[in-house]
Amino acid sequence: MYGRFNEQAPPSPLPHAPYVAYASSGTYSYVFAHVPSRGPRRHPRPADLRGGLGVFPRRERRRRRVAGARRLPSAGRGPSRARRSPGSPREAPRAALQGLTGISEQTRARIPTESRQLILVTGRARDSSESTATLYNRPAAGADWIRAASWPARNGAKGWSTERTYGDLTSPQGVFALTDAGGLLPKPPGTRLPYDKDGSFVATGRGVNGESLAGSFDYVVAIDFNRRPGTSPLDPVKPEGERKGGNIWLHVDHDGPSQGCVGIPKEAMKQVLETLDPAAKPVIVMGPEGF
Numbered sequence: 001m002y003g004r005f006n007e008q009a010p011p012s013p014l015p016h017a018p019y020v021a022y023a024s025s026g027t028y029s030y031v032f033a034h035v036p037s038r039g040p041r042r043h044p045r046p047a048d049l050r051g052g053l054g055v056f057p058r059r060e061r062r063r064r065r066v067a068g069a070r071r072l073p074s075a076g077r078g079p080s081r082a083r084r085s086p087g088s089p090r091e092a093p094r095a096a097l098q099g100l101t102g103i104s105e106q107t108r109a110r111i112p113t114e115s116r117q118l119i120l121v122t123g124r125a126r127d128s129s130e131s132t133a134t135l136y137n138r139p140a141a142g143a144d145w146i147r148a149a150s151w152p153a154r155n156g157a158k159g160w161s162t163e164r165t166y167g168d169l170t171s172p173q174g175v176f177a178l179t180d181a182g183g184l185l186p187k188p189p190g191t192r193l194p195y196d197k198d199g200s201f202v203a204t205g206r207g208v209n210g211e212s213l214a215g216s217f218d219y220v221v222a223i224d225f226n227r228r229p230g231t232s233p234l235d236p237v238k239p240e241g242e243r244k245g246g247n248i249w250l251h252v253d254h255d256g257p258s259q260g261c262v263g264i265p266k267e268a269m270k271q272v273l274e275t276l277d278p279a280a281k282p283v284i285v286m287g288p289e290g291f
Contacts, residue, residue, distance in 0.1 A: 096108065098138075098143075098144045098145055099136070099138075099144040099145040099146065099147075100118075100120060100136065100145050100285075101122075102120065102122040102289050102290065103120070103122070103285065103287075103290070103291060104290060104291060107175065107285065107287070107291055110174075110175045111175055111283060111285060112175075112281060112283065113141055113142050114141045114281050115141070115280065115281040115282065115283050116137065116138050116139075116140070116141060116280035116281065116282075117135075117136070117137055117275065117276055117277065117280040117281070117282035117283075118135075118136040118137075118138075118145060118282065118283055118284070118285060119133055119134070119135055119136075119178070119250070119272070119282070119283075119284045119285070119286075120133070120134045120136060120284075120285050120286070121133045121134075121153055121155065121262055121284065121285070121286035121287075122134070122286075122287070122288070122289055123155055123159065123160055123171075123286075123287060123288040123289060124288070124289065125159065125288055125289065126159050126160050126288040127158060127159035127160075128159055128288070129154055129155055129156060129157050129158075129159065129257035129258070130152075130153075130154065130155075131152075131153045131154065131155050131262070131286075132150060132151070132152060132153055133150065133151050133152075133153040133262065133264050133268070134147060134149070134150040134151075135147075135148045135149045135150070135271070135272065135275065136148060137275075137280075148275070149268070149271060151264045151265055151268040152253075152264075152265070153253070153262055153263060153264050154253050154256065154257055154258055154262070154263040155171040155257070155258060155260075155261075155262050155263075155286070156169050156170040156171035156257065156258055156259065156260045156261075157169040157208045157209075157257035157258065157259070158170050159171070159288065160172075160173045160286075160287050160288050160291070161173060162174070164225075164244060164245060164260065165243055165244060165245065166242060166243060166244065166245035167245065167259075168245075169208065169257075169259055169260065170260060171248070171258070171260050171261070171262060171286065172223075172225045172248060172260070172286075173286065173287035173288070173291055174225075174285075174286070174287065175283055175284075175285050176223045176224045176225050176283060176284050176286075177224040177229060177281070177282070177283055177284075178193070178221055178222070178223065178224070178250070178276060178282040178283060178284055179193070179194075179222070179224060179229040179230060179278065180193060180194050180196070180221075180222045180229065180230065180231060180232065180233055181193040181194065181195045181196070181219070181220060181221045181222065181233070181273060181276075182195055182196035182197065182198060182201060182220050182222075182232055182233045182234065183195070183196075183197060183198075183201050183217060183218050183219040183220050184197075184198070184199065184201040184202060184217055184218050185197070185218045185219060187273060188219070188270045188273050188274050189274070190273075190274040191273045191274060192276065192277045192278060192279075193221065193273065193276050193277075193278060194230075194278075195273075196232040196233065196234065198232070198234060200234055201217035201218070201220060201233075201234070202217060203216045203217055203254075207254055207256040207257070207258075208256060208257050208258070208259065209256045209257065211254055211255055211256040212254065213254050214254075215252055215254070215266070216251055216252050216253075216254045216263070217249075217251055217252070218252050218266065218269075219251065219252060219266070219269040219270060219273060220233050220249045220250070220251045221233075221249065221250040221251075221269075221272060221273070221276070222247075222248075222249055222250075223248045223249060223250060223261075223262070223284055225244075225246065225248045226238045226239060226240045226241075226244045226245065226246040226248075227239070227246055227247070227248075233247070233249055245260060248260050248261055248262075249261045249262075250262050250263075250264065250269070250272070250284065251263055251269065252264070252265070252266045252269050253265055253266075262284075262286065
């Protein structure tokens with residue numbers, strides 16, 4: 001601008017006071033008005049410095065409560081774990097059971113540390129005669145168990161008992177050693193348990209449901225319940241008395257419940273005899289689910 005600049009009023013000493021200035025170029029006159037800002041205007045931000053709650057802390061807190069209730073996934077975070085409902089049974093950790101399933105930690109603790117072979121018989125219920133037999137091995141004493149095979153099984157007609165008595169048609173619940181075997185047939189190749197082949201391994205009469213018992217004792221492994229380890233399964237001696245009964249065996253299934261023994265398929269019995277090794281301290285762990 002080429003004219004003369006005249007200020008009609010000096011600037012106000014107040015920082016925000018307006019003032020007016022005039023200028024003339026001879027032909028035209030100009031008026032300049034300056035109205036200073038009242039200071040920088042502060043715009044709301046999504047998250048303020050007040051604890052990250054934003055400009056509206058109550059609304060932000062409500063939003064966060066709703067998001068928390070919905071458990072919305074966020075970046076870098078995986079799906080949340082389902083919470084266990086109050087009163088629901090707590091399963092024993094897999095590490096505590098050392099690879100076994102269907103038993104309690106208390107039962108697992110009764111398994112000898114030095115045992116490296118195990119047959120787990122898990123009943124469907126305490127009063128059921130149907131169960132599952134699973135063969136486990138482990139590479140060293142105290143290591144986790146590795147499942148090798150599994151078969152359907154039968155147990156006592158009236159289920160399981162911790163205080164079995166003779167004739168009550170229950171199978172004994174617990175952990176028992178497997179030390180001796182025998183049967184009507186010659187031992188399968190590779191059998192390492194002491195094996196007593198004897199013509200007396202013949203089941204007489206009929207089963208609980210009237211089924212034939214033929215072939216049930218072709219192969220037998222004695223369960224060390226009320227018996228003397230190191231003797232034939234046919235040994236009649238019962239160290240804890242006749243009242244508890246005895247001669248509880250793992251034998252060939254006859255398609256029906258037993259009087260206390262555990263029955264599995266014939267081919268399974270052959271596999272068991274070919275696998276069990278006295279040096280591995282084999283045991284049988286048997287009872288209803290979760291015992």
